[in-house]
Amino acid sequence: MCSLARFRNVCKSCIVKYLQSSKNCPQCGIKIHETQPLSGLKADNVMQDIVYKLVTNLFENEEKRKEEFCKSRGINVAKELNEADQNVPLTSVYDSPTGHHYSNDELVSLCLERDSLLLPLQNINGQPVHIPPLDRKFIRCSTRTRIAHVKKLLRKKLVLSQSLKLTISCSEASGLDDNWNLKQIWLQHWLDKDPPLILYYAISSS
Template sequence: MNPTCAEEALKIRIRDINPHIVCSLCAGYFIDATTITECLHTFCKTCIVKYLQTSKHCPQCNLKVHETHPLFHLRADRTLQDIVYKLVPHLLENEEKRREDFNKSRGVVTPKKPGKKTEIHTPPKLSTIINTPDGHKFAQDEHICLCLERLGPQERSHCGQRVPLRQLEKKFVRCSIRVLISHLKAMLHKKLSVPPDLKFDILCDDEVQAEETSLKQIYLMTWYGKEIPMVLFYRFATDDDKVS
């Protein structure tokens, strides 16, 4: 029997999309899709991490990825992974089942001893991570999850106009730990439609952070050991932006 037009169209779409959601190392659909930032080729996290232990080059295009730090140029691609899970039926459930079984098997290897606390680490369910807006904070690679909160007066006069300081629509932000305060300020200008000559302060723990400070520095100096997300506050700069 001929498939209906709709079925035909769907088949074509999935077939066309397959090359973009299949890992060339294991030939399976991406699990924890991870992209090499230098060439943007994507693999499963475990596949590429393992591969780069013995090679310095991208398995797909042979570009030299690293000299000594195999993980430095890898980034989790959550958007792509979400797409894969949405496109491929049961992949998410199967992967969760696999991880649960794996944990159970580890639980069997280290049996409970009476009077002793068991230290079996149960990672959060993947579906929890994917389906909650701030769930991505569980990822641990070179990214950090931030919460950006508004602080101080909610408007400011500027060139004879009142400029409101709005709340970010999405205050949870995931970004690279190499992002600088100046990048965050540029993002705020864009997202909050604030004139570029009206400056922001970004604070962590009541301290105004310098433009060239990276999130990694702030994390290590101020936030290490505290709960994620790291909370940063933004406000209109208090002085008249005179750089001395």
């Protein structure tokens, strides 16, 4: 591989199409790889975020095209993700305070706050239900984390019964869909704000 190829920013669709007919770097002409030129491609998340910010509605349009692609082929992404979650135990840095967990994913700083505008909870007998606050409300996790994962974490840490309804909101967006990931939420509702990304959780009777 040429010495500068790994530092060049190019459009993914353009370079993939180019490498279908050539194994050489389009700028310097040096061969990238004899058999697998695509193996040298890496995502530049910082540059991607800049492009999303500069090009209006680009992210939303990409998500819409993904949905249309899945629908045209009868792929129910939400169902497949939910079924996969049922068989995967919830693990978290909460469960291992002294451990260190590393990931190649892009990470986001998250703050989980309880919605203070809600009325106190009551059980079916009219007695108040006490929900303790989170012992640690700041976490750092992958941008691929979905709202469903956040809810699962909250239910475990707050020991919530299934009879209680849990909703997540962010800024002006209330009742976020379970299939939304933190990347989508950040780009659409928190792009011009300082970290951490603040999510408000509300607990109510079903």
